[in-house]
Amino acid sequence: MPNKRVVIIMGPPGSGKGTQAELLAEKLNLFYFETSKIIESQVTNARANESVQISGQRYWLKDERTKWQSGILNSPPLVSFWVKNRIIELAKEGRNLILAGSPRTLIEAKEIMPLLEKLYSLNNIKIVLLGISAKESIWRNSHRRICQLMRHPVLYSSQGAKLKTCLLDGSKLIRRKGLDDPKTIVVRLKEYRERTMPIIAYLKEQGIKVKKINGSPAPAIVFKNILKALK
Numbered sequence: 001m002p003n004k005r006v007v008i009i010m011g012p013p014g015s016g017k018g019t020q021a022e023l024l025a026e027k028l029n030l031f032y033f034e035t036s037k038i039i040e041s042q043v044t045n046a047r048a049n050e051s052v053q054i055s056g057q058r059y060w061l062k063d064e065r066t067k068w069q070s071g072i073l074n075s076p077p078l079v080s081f082w083v084k085n086r087i088i089e090l091a092k093e094g095r096n097l098i099l100a101g102s103p104r105t106l107i108e109a110k111e112i113m114p115l116l117e118k119l120y121s122l123n124n125i126k127i128v129l130l131g132i133s134a135k136e137s138i139w140r141n142s143h144r145r146i147c148q149l150m151r152h153p154v155l156y157s158s159q160g161a162k163l164k165t166c167l168l169d170g171s172k173l174i175r176r177k178g179l180d181d182p183k184t185i186v187v188r189l190k191e192y193r194e195r196t197m198p199i200i201a202y203l204k205e206q207g208i209k210v211k212k213i214n215g216s217p218a219p220a221i222v223f224k225n226i227l228k229a230l231k
């Protein structure tokens with residue numbers, strides 16, 4: 001079966017990328033490729049003194065863990081290396097993909113986009129850019145909880161706030177330690193503005209269409225608008 005589709009969801013922290021990616025994965029039968037999970041598992045499971053060498057440069061995973069915990073983006077060549085390997089595997093399996101959180105730097109975009117074009121062809125790549133204000137991003141992130149078992153996100157609402165366990169699997173709801181602290185979120189937002197936003201101009205130069213969607217409404221409405229934009 002030929003590979004036919006890649007959807008990439010971009011947007012600042014707290015814009016609902018993960019939630020929309022999960023909904024779209026289900027609806028459009030896409031494999032949800034979550035970069036933050038790859039990075040999290042690599043840096044938290046790293047052995048002491050573990051490193052990866054890429055084009056003569058060595059990356060120490062303990063340094064990457066420090067960056068990750070403080071909200072600074074991980075070294076682009078290393079992230080690209082992990083992400084590209086995974087994309088190649090998934091393309092071989094004939095999967096159609098939804099990416100949330102990649103590419104997150106221009107360097108990564110220049111590595112990943114040509115690979116995706118080769119494997120899926122330009123016409124089949126769609127980019128959705130979710131927009132929310134900085135204020136909303138900080139508020140949403142500082143109220144976010146996820147479940148311990150599957151890391152399902154729980155959106156903040158008066159009903160959601162009363163929940164103690166995940167409705168899907170019954171595991172405990174927790175805060176993401178460090179990553180969602182207000183101080184860390186400010187760093188993440190700055191990183192997004194300075195290092196991720198420049199990707200949009202690059203994508204347009206490459207002839208890849210970027211659909212802008214307002215990320216402020218309720219997830220169901222945002223989802224409907226994304227589906228419309230992808231048609």
Ligand SMILES: [Zn+2]
Pocket residue numbers: 147148149150151152166167168169170171
């Ligand atoms: Zn769960």
